[in-house]
């Protein structure tokens with residue numbers, strides 16, 4: 001029987017996992033996955049289709065993706081001397097880092113609650129994972145706990161999401177600087193939400209030999225393309241590049257991302273609107289009785305409802321046609337917490353109306 005063979009050969013830690021669940025969103029207002037709600041102007045779509053017409057899909061992609069990397073360096077303003085490594089989403093870059101550093105007994109460390117892929121990818125790659133709790137009141141770094149965990153585990157890699165997902169906040173820059181200096185191995189700052197934070201730690205790259213900064217085009221509005229980038233010293237990126245599968249960025253993604261970067265103003269305007277809508281939504285959430293909303297520098301807002309009510313509130317929203325993320329099952333600091341992605345003003349209005357009704 002297959003089952004016996006599976007039990008004998010598939011690693012027990014993999015068998016114990018639940019696969020990364022993506023709920024069916026058909027027919028729903030989708031406010032669960034930090035996507036940009038805006039589409040492109042019609043003329044831009046037509047122009048893009050012209051570009052795609054000329055893409056040679058019978059050929060393998062350019063493995064170095066030089067023109068795309070040039071466009072990215074310019075778009076993000078990477079510091080001189082820094083290079084770029086591309087991933088099929090930043091998830092794939094996390095995987096490359098874990099694969100390159102993994103050895104029995106080595107550790108990957110991140111604050112919690114944090115981005116779930118750090119834990120999952122560590123496990124896939126055979127690294128031990130250590131989650132260090134954030135401060136309960138405001139989700140700031142617990143520096144004593146971080147110092148102690150670094151001392152104790154000597155992690156091969158530390159991941160800091162800036163802003164953090166799912167809490168939405170930026171951590172103190174001086175504290176992050178201290179952690180980079182303390183880290184014996186690599187420290188990766190994951191700036192997936194940079195378009196909404198308007199703050200970045202890219203400028204620290206020249207200061208620390210163990211620092212890499214990660215970005216993605218997903219939250220900017222190109223989640224479907226799957227393109228992430230890692231920025232840092234060529235010494236690190238050259239080694240990580242060896243575990244990259246040769247054609248990881250497909251021809252359609254390369255052509256489309258280059259095209260999109262040439263139309264950056266469109267995305268800048270969209271992210272500006274999302275930031276504006278976030279502030280409005282945060283104000284409305286804060287005013288609701290029985291809700292604690294946490295300030296956010298990303299394109300989502302974490303909020304806490306009355307104890308025991310998260311599942312019911314989430315189901316009522318879904319019943320009304322709005323999908324958000326219930327984080328209560330994760331427990332701990334996320335008990336009774338829900339996370340809503342900032343959508344179009346009209347979508348946010350429907351969400352608020354349903355939420356008011358559900359409370």
Ligand SMILES: *Cc1c(COP(=O)(O)O)cnc(C)c1O
Pocket residue numbers: 034088089090091092115161164165190192215216217218223226227228
């Ligand atoms: C969404 C997210 C990513 C993953 O982005 P992809 O490039 O789409 O793989 C990485 N880090 C954080 C913190 C995220 O929230």
